[in-house]
Amino acid sequence: MTETDPRTLPGPSWWRTGVIYQVYPRSFQDSDGDGVGDLAGIRARLDHLLWLGVDALWISPFYPSPMADFGYDVSDYCDVDPIFGTLADFDALVADAHGKGLRIILDFVPNHTSDQHPWFQQSRRAPADPRRDWYIWRDPGPDGGPPNNWISNFGGSAWTWDETAGQYYYHAFLAQQPDLNWRNPQVRQAMLDAMRFWLDRGVDGFRVDVMWHLIKDDLFRDDPPNPAWREGDPDIRRILQLHSTDRPEVHEVVRAMRRTVDTYGDRLLIGEIYLPLERLMAYYGEDLQGAHLPFNFQLIKSAWNAPTIAGLIREYEAALPEGGWPNWVLGNHDQKRIASRVGSAQARVAAMLLLTLRGTPTLYYGDEIGMQDGQIPTDRLRDPWALNEPGLGVGRDPQRTPMQWCDAGGAGFTSGDPWLPLPRDLAGRTVAAQRDDPGSLLRLYRDLLALRRSMPALTLGSLRLLEAKGELLAYERLAQGQRLLVALNLGADPVQLVLPAASPAVRPRFSTDPARPLAGPAAERDQVRLAGNEGLILECLDA
Template sequence: MASSSKTNPDWWRGAVIYQVYPRSFQDTNGDGIGDLPGITARLPHIANLGVDAIWLSPFFTSPMADMGYDVSDYCDVDPMFGTLADFDTMLAEAHRLSLKIIIDQVISHTSDQHPWFKESRESRNNARADWYVWADAKPDGTAPNNWLSIFGGPAWEWDGVRRQYYLHNFLGSQPDLNFHNPDVQEAVLDTVRFWLERGVDGFRLDTVNYYFHDKELRDNPPLGLGDDGPGLDAPDVNPYGMQSHLYDKTQPENIGFLKRFRALLEEYDDRTAVGEVGDGGRSLKTLAAYVSGGDKLHMCYTFDLLGPDFTASHIKHCVSSFQESVTDGWVCWAFSNHDVQRHVSRFIQNESERERIGKLAISVLATLRGSICLYQGEELALPEAQLELHELRDPYGIRFWPAFKGRDGCRTPMPWESAGQSGGFSTGQPWLPVPDVHKAIAVDVQDADPGSVLAHYRATLAFRKAHAELFDGGMTFLDTNQDILIFTREKAGDKLLFVFNLRRGPQTVTLPKGMTIAETLPLPGFDTARVENGEIVLEALDAFCGRVSG
């Protein structure tokens, strides 16, 4: 419930958010699937990292065709995860530990088992007939247009009862809601209010730019030579990336709904919304539209750093492009999540540098301007799990195997203990296997090692909290003709210089004219970089921080 006095409405600005994938975090009843009591039991681990909030992937009632991103009841907990009482217990304990809770709101589509869809498909004239996107077939019986599903094939499914097609941007069992219908918007906002009243602190809006479609159902054109490319919406093996998605998503009407969503949040104290934007080469324009003005989303979750490129030029381009395009909005950066290959596997050239890259990556992420999101297990530098086809549960991976192995490799259970079959995750058979390589670097192993990646994460996040410049201070990149990431963070006259050498060889950087290092600050995990005669000398995969004047 809303309270009479606000505490910190801007807590989300510069926050560190930790993503929990519930079915893979901790199982407490031996069924091999993580649950809400398991999250409650492991909250101290999250709190000890030094994060500010937890993003929970979906735990709602669902047939689990897409691992909970196909919701059949927005206002209840799926029995495999527990009960509403379990959620309340988890929420209360998180708040006691000063952790905010952000839940994953999947409202662009529902499950085909949702009561709304069951009623909608019964006839063309029932009370919810227009709650989903229905369209007649072309005269030859084919789909209404050329729109494609991200999960493969046409984005239209024929329904024999209504004798019409319905739209699904993902699985055929995930029909898209018709947000052009005001009643749909009201119903969706009612489900949001349910969780606000329960005390959640915010929402991560899944596929936030997919809410509206083109009313005329115009065909998408092919991806043109002048387009920026498909981005990270789909792997190269997926023909979805061959279209320019002008009409099946990112429609102008979305702005009005996001304003309504924000207005609802404003009725409560200290709440936030972060939107996941996947819009190919147009993502930056979409981000700007969705977070500018202070009346829509508080921040957007960008895909820009979720690819294979861990270079100074790429990171500088992504961050500076956002800063130049979005002058009054906020961003949430991440290297990993539940949909992409784990970033240490994307960034390393060989296994010997996994720990070093794991440490360097969080040091870079923690010093960028914006909020940041960590994905469970990255604090251990878990590599991507290598799974066989028969072990997969992800319909996306099964559909495009073997060219694309899907998302299960980053979703395997969290390894808490090095001993035991499932690494302390469950007493039963885990829903996905726990690789031996993960058990060897489990939490209990790294907890006892002051030089571990886990210890580095804790120290780095403590460093971030200790310097106000990193909370919401300004960020300026410095020009250099070298492949090196160099920038300042500044607030209230205090300025920090950060230099990151992401190359596999040493580099020496000359300080800009007039700039001097007033104090070298110990950047956790990196103590070999040094200042010599106005130059910063760095080893391979090294980092430096100093307080500067001039």
């Protein structure tokens, strides 16, 4: 690495001012006609990301895998599955991305391997095998059944009997995904070495899968029952994962990952963590030596109304440790798409919310064109969770359908049969249909990203919530003498924003409503009217 490498330049870390874009590699671009996206396809579409204006590309797993969970069952941490290409394809992708000023973040899956990984195959051979303690093996419980009541996140017991081994092994997810024993120093070393393998190839950081799962209770105590469980809920909700996740010792593991990343300069460590706020914040680590960004999924889980979202913003900002940098997420490969959750009109408001809150935003591929959850016929279901627990609506296939590039056959994604079905009617939700339309959602995202880059108040500025009523959410962003007011109407009826007392003159700087004129005064008698489903950014003129 040279001294002119942009990742080593002084100033705020790139991830504080940048925007992350997640790609599910099976679904972004197929380069060879087999119906599955690949690394060469991602490389061919980098100019879309450059045109859009994002800063980093997070790629979901592409490691060698039997694909029981589509890459989250890893059989080799230091290679590329042939369905996605080769290491040479990856190196070319990194070189092209860095040449365009884009950074690459990898999905790292350290909690479990595939049951086909050589480590596990060795582990199951005999109790005395050196790899035995690399996984979590236990004798049967007193009744001859599983050692305790821990439940798989995909349904059923989290313990599977292995005849060859003569014991049960633990898997937080599928039986084909045995959990590694992170209490074993050799496991830690091997996994940190795998991180170094990719860091040496130039990656700019990792998103760590299910970070809060890495350490389990050493006494293997039963998890307590969940009093809120109801018939028809997913099986995993029957218990509270008090002992099987989020153990205190996990934070030393996270610190070890952070130390590894930090030796490579300005790299990023993200943690996937679905926990309540007070427990999430612990993953920043003592003296902020944990994850740089423990993922904040509150917007994914929240009811979509102004009072609720204002409350979660307030609580999240108050809970952050001193110096901890916030982040926000609207969607990912495990959650329903934002346009399906809130509707097309509010998807525009959601875009402004994501890109104007304080902190680092993460954007899920296809959300920039308003992609909705796909309709997956029963005979086309691929998600193992949906197949394990049919009829509960837990399937993740709908949010993983292929990127919709154009109206042509295969939506520009593939010349073959796509691995998941495309909508019969793309309804204008394609890059080609929206790219040249100034009123499209795609152009809204692009213009918002450009505005965000140009205004310090939106990248590094402070945030103050403003008093608002009904479905109006309003806050102030302030930095370097620049003051902006962001007003978001989360309802369909017009609302009035009452400007703060002694507010300076304001002018509209940006609106989600293409009909809003951006010339002339915005306020009448210290109030600004917002149309239904409108988001508005106002600039204070004498800040």
